[in-house]
Amino acid sequence: MSEAVYVLDLFGVAVFAVSGSLAAGRKRIDIFGVLVLALVTALGGGTLRDLLLRDGDVFWIANTVYLLVVLIAALFTFFVVRVLTIPRRWLLLFDAVGLAVFTMIGADKALAVTDSGVLAVVMGMMTGVVGGMLRDVLLSEVPLVLHKEIYATATLAGAIAYVVMVTLGAPYAASVVVSIAVTLGIRLAAMRWGLSLPLFALRKAKP
Amino acid sequence: MSEAVYVLDLFGVAVFAVSGSLAAGRKRIDIFGVLVLALVTALGGGTLRDLLLRDGDVFWIANTVYLLVVLIAALFTFFVVRVLTIPRRWLLLFDAVGLAVFTMIGADKALAVTDSGVLAVVMGMMTGVVGGMLRDVLLSEVPLVLHKEIYATATLAGAIAYVVMVTLGAPYAASVVVSIAVTLGIRLAAMRWGLSLPLFALRKAKP
Amino acid sequence: MSEAVYVLDLFGVAVFAVSGSLAAGRKRIDIFGVLVLALVTALGGGTLRDLLLRDGDVFWIANTVYLLVVLIAALFTFFVVRVLTIPRRWLLLFDAVGLAVFTMIGADKALAVTDSGVLAVVMGMMTGVVGGMLRDVLLSEVPLVLHKEIYATATLAGAIAYVVMVTLGAPYAASVVVSIAVTLGIRLAAMRWGLSLPLFALRKAKP
Numbered sequence: 001m002s003e004a005v006y007v008l009d010l011f012g013v014a015v016f017a018v019s020g021s022l023a024a025g026r027k028r029i030d031i032f033g034v035l036v037l038a039l040v041t042a043l044g045g046g047t048l049r050d051l052l053l054r055d056g057d058v059f060w061i062a063n064t065v066y067l068l069v070v071l072i073a074a075l076f077t078f079f080v081v082r083v084l085t086i087p088r089r090w091l092l093l094f095d096a097v098g099l100a101v102f103t104m105i106g107a108d109k110a111l112a113v114t115d116s117g118v119l120a121v122v123m124g125m126m127t128g129v130v131g132g133m134l135r136d137v138l139l140s141e142v143p144l145v146l147h148k149e150i151y152a153t154a155t156l157a158g159a160i161a162y163v164v165m166v167t168l169g170a171p172y173a174a175s176v177v178v179s180i181a182v183t184l185g186i187r188l189a190a191m192r193w194g195l196s197l198p199l200f201a202l203r204k205a206k207p
Numbered sequence: 208m209s210e211a212v213y214v215l216d217l218f219g220v221a222v223f224a225v226s227g228s229l230a231a232g233r234k235r236i237d238i239f240g241v242l243v244l245a246l247v248t249a250l251g252g253g254t255l256r257d258l259l260l261r262d263g264d265v266f267w268i269a270n271t272v273y274l275l276v277v278l279i280a281a282l283f284t285f286f287v288v289r290v291l292t293i294p295r296r297w298l299l300l301f302d303a304v305g306l307a308v309f310t311m312i313g314a315d316k317a318l319a320v321t322d323s324g325v326l327a328v329v330m331g332m333m334t335g336v337v338g339g340m341l342r343d344v345l346l347s348e349v350p351l352v353l354h355k356e357i358y359a360t361a362t363l364a365g366a367i368a369y370v371v372m373v374t375l376g377a378p379y380a381a382s383v384v385v386s387i388a389v390t391l392g393i394r395l396a397a398m399r400w401g402l403s404l405p406l407f408a409l410r411k412a413k414p
Numbered sequence: 415m416s417e418a419v420y421v422l423d424l425f426g427v428a429v430f431a432v433s434g435s436l437a438a439g440r441k442r443i444d445i446f447g448v449l450v451l452a453l454v455t456a457l458g459g460g461t462l463r464d465l466l467l468r469d470g471d472v473f474w475i476a477n478t479v480y481l482l483v484v485l486i487a488a489l490f491t492f493f494v495v496r497v498l499t500i501p502r503r504w505l506l507l508f509d510a511v512g513l514a515v516f517t518m519i520g521a522d523k524a525l526a527v528t529d530s531g532v533l534a535v536v537m538g539m540m541t542g543v544v545g546g547m548l549r550d551v552l553l554s555e556v557p558l559v560l561h562k563e564i565y566a567t568a569t570l571a572g573a574i575a576y577v578v579m580v581t582l583g584a585p586y587a588a589s590v591v592v593s594i595a596v597t598l599g600i601r602l603a604a605m606r607w608g609l610s611l612p613l614f615a616l617r618k619a620k621p
Contacts, residue, residue, distance in 0.1 A: 052268060122274060146237075
C-alpha cells in the first residue's frame with residue numbers, strides 16, 4: 001500500500017468513525033457506547049476482510065494508529081455535535097467517502113493475496129459495507145445497504161472498476177482514483193437525485 | 208469431500224441463497240440487497256466454521272464456484288418471484304434441506320480436522336444455523352432458530368447421528384444419508400404437525 | 415494462565431451462560447434456543463479475541479470443557495427458573511462478574527501475544543462486551559453496552575488497571591485481583607446508585 005493510499009485508508013477510517021458516532025445520536029447512547037459504534041463501523045469491514053484473507057495480522061493489530069484515529073474522530077464528533085448541528089446530509093456524505101475508499105482498498109488487498117478478480121470484487125464490497133451493516137444492526141435497524149438507493153450498486157461498480165483497471169495494466173494511481181471516483185460518483189448521484197433500484201416484495205396471494 | 212457431497216454442498220448453498228433472497232421480500236430490499244442477504248445466508252455458517260477450524264482457506268475463497276451459485280440462485284429467485292407466487296411453505300422446505308445438508312457437512316469437516324465428536328456436533332449445528340441467524344438479524348428479526356418449532360433440535364440430532372455413525376465405523380455414504388434424513392425428517396415432521404418444545408418465559412412476580 | 419485464572423475463566427463462562435439463558439426469558443425461546451443464546455453470550459467475546467490474535471486454537475476448540483460448562487449452566491438455568499423466580503438484579507450481577515473476569519483475561523491474553531498495552535485494553539474490552547452484544551442483537555435489542563450506566567466505562571477502567579499493574583511490574587495475582595475489583599466495583603456502583611454518563615443525542619433543528 002503506497003503512502004497516499006495509507007493516508008486515504010486513515011481518512012476512510014476517520015469518516016466511518018464519524019459516521020458511526022453520528023449514528024449513535026439516533027438512539028440514547030453514552031460516550032463509550034459512541035466509541036464502540038465508531039470502532040465497529042470504522043474497523044468492522046477491514047477486520048472481516050483480513051480474517052478471511054488470512055494474510056498476516058488484522059490491519060489495526062499490525063498498526064494501532066488506526067485505533068488512535070477512531071478514538072480521536074469519535075471524541076471529536078461527540079463534543080462537536082454538542083455545540084454544532086450537523087446536517088444529516090453530512091453523515092451520508094462521510095459515509096459515501098468511506099465506502100469509496102474502503103471498496104478500493106479491499107479490492108486492492110484481496111487482489112494482492114488471492115490474484116482472483118471475483119474475490120477482489122467481493123472483498124472490496126465487504127470492506128465497504130460490513131462496518132455500516134454492523135453499525136445499523138447494533139442500533140436494531142435494517143442496514144442501509146439492503147434497501148437504500150444504489151448503495152451496494154456503487155460499491156460493486158467501484159470494485160469492478162478497480163479490478164478492470166488493474167487487469168488492463170493501468171498505473172496504480174489511476175486505478176485508485178478511477179475506483180474511488182466510480183463508487184463516490186454513483187453513490188452521490190443516487191443521493192442527489194434520489195435514484196433507487198426496484199424494490200423486491202413478495203407477491204401476495206389475491207384475497 | 209466426495210463428489211456426491213460436493214454436489215450436495217452446492218445444492219445446500221443454492222437453497223440457502225434462495226431462502227435468503229425470499230426473506231428479503233419481507234422488507235423493502237433492492238436487488239443488490241437481495242444479493243447481500245443471499246450471500247450471508249448461504250455462506251455465513253460455513254465461513255464461521257472455516258475461520259474457527261483454521262484448516263486452510265475458507266471454502267468460498269478456495270473455490271469461487273460457490274459465489275457463482277449464490278449469484279445465480281439470487282438472480283433466479285429475484286426474477287422468478289416477480290412472475291410466480293412462491294408459497295411460504297417452499298421457503299421453509301428449502302430452509303430445511305439446506306439445514307440438513309450443512310449440518311452433515313459441518314460435522315464432517317470438523318471431525319476431519321479436530322477428531323472430536325463434541326466439536327463435530329457444535330460445528331455441524333453452527334454450519335446449519337448461523338447463515339439463517341445472520342439473515343434474520345439483518346432483517347431486524349429474532350432468528351427462527353431461537354423460537355421456531357424444533358429447529359435447533361433437528362440440527363442437533365442430525366449432527367449427533369453423523370458422529371455416531373462415523374464412530375461406529377459405518378460407510379461414509381450411509382453416514383451422510385442417515386444424518387441428512389434425521390435432520391430433515393425431524394424438521395419436516397415439526398413443520399407438518401406444528402410440534403414445538405416448551406417455550407421459556409421468566410416467571411413474573413404475582414401482582 | 416494460572417490454575418486460579420482458569421477457574422475464574424470457567425466461572426466467567428458459566429455466569430455469562432446463565433445471563434444468556436435468562437435473557438432468553440424476555441422472548442419466547444425454546445430450550446435449544448436458550449442453549450444457542452448461552453453459547454453465544456458465554457463464548458462470543460473470547461472467540462472473536464482468539465480469531466483476531468491468531469495465537470493457536472480458539473479457546474473452546476482447544477479445550478471443550480468450556481462447552482460442557484455452558485451446557486450445564488444453560489440447562490441448570492432453564493430448569494431452575496421454571497421453579498424459582500430469579501430477580502432481575504441477579505442477572506445484572508452475574509453479567510457484571512462475567513464482564514470483570516473476561517476483561518482481565520482478554521487483556522492478559524492480548525498482552526502475552528502482542529506486547530501492546532493499547533491492544534490489551536481493546537481486547538480486554540472486546541472479550542468482556544462482545545458476548546453480551548451478540549446476545550442482545552439476537553434478541554433484536556440495542557445492546558446494553560451502548561446505553562447502560564457505565565458499562566463500557568467499567569470494562570475500560572478494568573482493562574487499563576490490568577495493563578498498568580503489569581507494566582509497573584506488579585505480581586500477577588495482584589494485577590488479576592485489582593483489575594477484576596476495578597471493573598466490578600465501577601459496574602456495581604453504577605448499578606447501585608443508577609449512575610450514567612451523559613447520553614448523546616443529535617441536536618434537532620429548531621422548528
